Amino acid sequence: MRIGILGLGRIGAFHAETLSALDAVESLVVADPVADAAKAAAERFGAQVADSPEALLAAGVDGLVIAAATDVHPELIRAGLAAGVPVFCEKPVARTMAEGVGVLRDVRDSGVPVQIGYQRRFDAGYAAARAAVRAGELGALHTVRCVGLDPAPPPAAYIAGSGGIFRDCSVHDFDILRWVTGREVAEVYAVGGNRGADYIREAGDADTTGAVLTLDDGTLVTVSNSRHNARGYDVRMELHGFADSLAVGLDDKLPIRSAEPGVTFPEGTPHGFFMDRFADAYRAELTAFTEVVAGTRPSPCTVEDALEAGWIAEACTLSLRGHRPVTLAEVRTA
Structure with missing residues (x-):
């Protein structure tokens, strides 16, 4: 083709x-x-x-x-x-x-057919976590933790047109959260700070954020993002249920070091950026698109999916600016 x-x-x-x-x-x-x-x-x-x-x-x-x-x-x-x-x-x-x-x-x-580029859906670790959740291996979930830390902020021109950290960075966590858990977000409360690049503050954005999300079944989720992680590119998810717990992203290239005596994990060279962390996922994502083009599969990430993640980002942006909880119902009717 x-x-x-x-x-x-x-x-x-x-x-x-x-x-x-x-x-x-x-x-x-x-x-x-x-x-x-x-x-x-x-x-x-x-x-x-x-x-x-x-x-x-x-x-x-x-x-x-x-x-x-x-x-x-x-x-x-x-x-x-x-x-x-x-x-x-x-x-x-x-x-x-x-x-x-x-x-x-x-x-x-x-x-x-239209496919939107959320490559984490094609990562082997996230796919395994989704399968475990859907099979009931973890029992009912009570806590999910998502981490997304970039090694350095993007340039000022990108920040000026990005729409903010929740819309261009956290949105990946929001999409994969829905995909892995099969649940929807009901309410958010977001905070943020700026202790790094001045141009991010001047653009009205935050360089480090935290958000607490409540899913529609009561599961609590934390999403932590930052433009600054000197050790490398860190993307992880923890899922804690009443029967078991599971983590995505705990490999030898995890960009963090242990303070525990005698612990050498992780021993590998830290992930440098998203293109090496998700190289296999990108290949699988575009392979899937060729199948969409060939008419042998439907879109694996639709415009509807992308907009659902976008509404969560919208709610977090409003919450950060207003210093208050925001329901998804509120932003959908705004």
Whole structure:
């Protein structure tokens, strides 16, 4: 099959590399407003260069991968829908929830499959945790702990357009929480601080946050995120039930060290960033997209799924600003 890629920045180039190695993908067509980025990808992966999204879609692609800036996600998704081409789009669906709801309506009307990029759903550890929860191995859950710590903050330009830490970082924890537990979030209470880069504070964002989420069955969840973790990229989940407990992310590359005498775990080189921590998951995610394109499976992460994570991020943002608990029902009607 022939896959088009719009956007050849860090994640777009990474996707191009991954797709070029998949047996199902015969050729790539790439486009980026920065001509040198498209040219570099074409030379590296033997791709055809298109000078616009319209030209790319006219090149006869079977599937469309969107890795461009968030602001243009809605229009590019709609372009794929109009062409009848299955779409893979990096999160988020749109800059605002109102825009995202509009995209969802158009996706439903079109009948064209759209997959949103939440790669943790394809990580072996998270998949095993989901299976354990669904099989009842842990008993009823009472506590879930999620951790997502970046080694360093993104640049100021990214922060200015990201929509805030809950929308661009914590949202991965919110999505995987729903996917693993099979439950919905009923209420949130979020706090945040800023003790690092000044440009994050100046953008009205926080660089370190904590949120307590209450699920619809009463399970308590903590979500801890930070832009600053000098030891590396740390993403984990703990699930505690009345019958057993389970953790995702406790491997030899865990970026933390033990203070206990004689304990050498973890012994490996810490994860440096998301692309090495989730390399296998990204490959599985894009393999799944080729199956969506081929019509052999439905979208494994729909626009509806992405918007559910987005509503949780919206509630946490409102909670942080208002210093109060916020229900999901409140933001859905705002």
